[in-house]
Amino acid sequence: MTTTLPTPPKIGMVSLGCPKALVDSERILTKLRADGYQLSGDYADADVVLVNTCGFLDSAKEESLEAIGEAIAENGRVIVTGCMGNEADVIRARFPDVLAVTGPHQYEAVVGAVHEAAPPVPSPFLDLVPEAGLKLTPRHYSYLKISEGCNHRCAFCIIPSIRGDLASRRPDAILREAEKLVAAGTRELLVISQDTSAYGLDLRHQSWPWKGGEVRAHMTDLARELGRLGTADRPVWVRLHYVYPYPHVDQVIPLMADGLVTPYLDIPFQHASPKVLKAMRRPANDAKVLERIRAWRAIAPDLAIRSSFVVGFPGETEADFQYLLDWLDEAQLDRVGAFRFEPVEGAAANALPDPVPEEVKEERYQRLMDKTAAISAAKLKARIGRTLPVIIDEVDEEGGANGRSQADAPEIDGQVLLRDAAGLKPGDIVPVLIEDADAHDLFGVPSGPAI
Numbered sequence: 001m002t003t004t005l006p007t008p009p010k011i012g013m014v015s016l017g018c019p020k021a022l023v024d025s026e027r028i029l030t031k032l033r034a035d036g037y038q039l040s041g042d043y044a045d046a047d048v049v050l051v052n053t054c055g056f057l058d059s060a061k062e063e064s065l066e067a068i069g070e071a072i073a074e075n076g077r078v079i080v081t082g083c084m085g086n087e088a089d090v091i092r093a094r095f096p097d098v099l100a101v102t103g104p105h106q107y108e109a110v111v112g113a114v115h116e117a118a119p120p121v122p123s124p125f126l127d128l129v130p131e132a133g134l135k136l137t138p139r140h141y142s143y144l145k146i147s148e149g150c151n152h153r154c155a156f157c158i159i160p161s162i163r164g165d166l167a168s169r170r171p172d173a174i175l176r177e178a179e180k181l182v183a184a185g186t187r188e189l190l191v192i193s194q195d196t197s198a199y200g201l202d203l204r205h206q207s208w209p210w211k212g213g214e215v216r217a218h219m220t221d222l223a224r225e226l227g228r229l230g231t232a233d234r235p236v237w238v239r240l241h242y243v244y245p246y247p248h249v250d251q252v253i254p255l256m257a258d259g260l261v262t263p264y265l266d267i268p269f270q271h272a273s274p275k276v277l278k279a280m281r282r283p284a285n286d287a288k289v290l291e292r293i294r295a296w297r298a299i300a301p302d303l304a305i306r307s308s309f310v311v312g313f314p315g316e317t318e319a320d321f322q323y324l325l326d327w328l329d330e331a332q333l334d335r336v337g338a339f340r341f342e343p344v345e346g347a348a349a350n351a352l353p354d355p356v357p358e359e360v361k362e363e364r365y366q367r368l369m370d371k372t373a374a375i376s377a378a379k380l381k382a383r384i385g386r387t388l389p390v391i392i393d394e395v396d397e398e399g400g401a402n403g404r405s406q407a408d409a410p411e412i413d414g415q416v417l418l419r420d421a422a423g424l425k426p427g428d429i430v431p432v433l434i435e436d437a438d439a440h441d442l443f444g445v446p447s448g449p450a451i
């Protein structure tokens, strides 16, 4: 049976006003793209239209009101944001049907209004952000999308046919957005794309002026400059997702050792058997990857590697699967997610011979999960007695708190559960003495002041 994909809601955007308003629009759209929305170039095709207004001069206000009127007439489902949002009464008096009015820089409110007007349709085959993360991310961590699309053609994936080839954002635009996020309280930037290591290839890794110097459209430069947005008093964690192990990934490991970039790599290996990887048409399918993981850990010993794997890909034999289990014994990955292969409408893999029976997929899935849970449990146990920086996500009324170590991305990895955490607040980064561990989470107590 082939899985049919949901159609994501489409957003239309009319952006008026100064360059600052344009950056706001870009930021709102980036967030909506990260949440799985598509953009629409015309009114008729959009499920909802956002009008980012300007209220600086009377003429600009009139232009904004006209734009709202046009969007109402052409589409009918309109959300207003931006500077004129401060005059919600004026807008509502003239256009009682607008769905929501939010003011300037109220990103969370406007994205929330879009979620309400046209709820996103989660799809594990398309989303970069986990389903639980589709709710508005708390202010202290933010997803930062650096590119769209992908140049690879993995046999099980339909992303390139839907999102097109790699299209990277300019590094200065990404850094400006990140700077604003940090100014608004973000302590952790989650860098996402379909292929983070390929960032800037389409821009020929050109340089742009940035803070009196230059920044290349390249993963290494971008990661370094993002890390520099933090200070010793107020560090900002920079977490890299969807990294393929191309040779230049070696260059970001020293940045992790220096504390500029969080020692964490999310590398979707998907398999280890060379035969299956070839059939999957995976990029950076290098037999030497185990050696490189060892070399990375020699430089950044706390490096946590997260990955995902597909079991039961067409043609996967017991020997291929055993190869994967043995490889995992060597690789000692910190966090692993697994999927049973599923044919997705439009994927090239659907035509491959030798499908794996469902019960075999299930059995392999269980064996993989047992193996990776045992590796995770041993790795977490080794942290007992250490003091680790922890970012606080939630505090409760009984003096407890939930947070995450640098090895844990929100929504997909484990947690650090704290006792005696009164006085802490979400976004604080605090040293925590680790007292206990289970297969997925750590338990501890704050051992110093929060920063």
Ligand code: SF4
Binding pocket: 150, 151, 152, 153, 154, 157, 158, 159, 160, 194, 195, 283
């Ligand atoms: S690298 Fe492969 S799996 Fe990832 S988006 Fe590109 S084609 Fe799809």
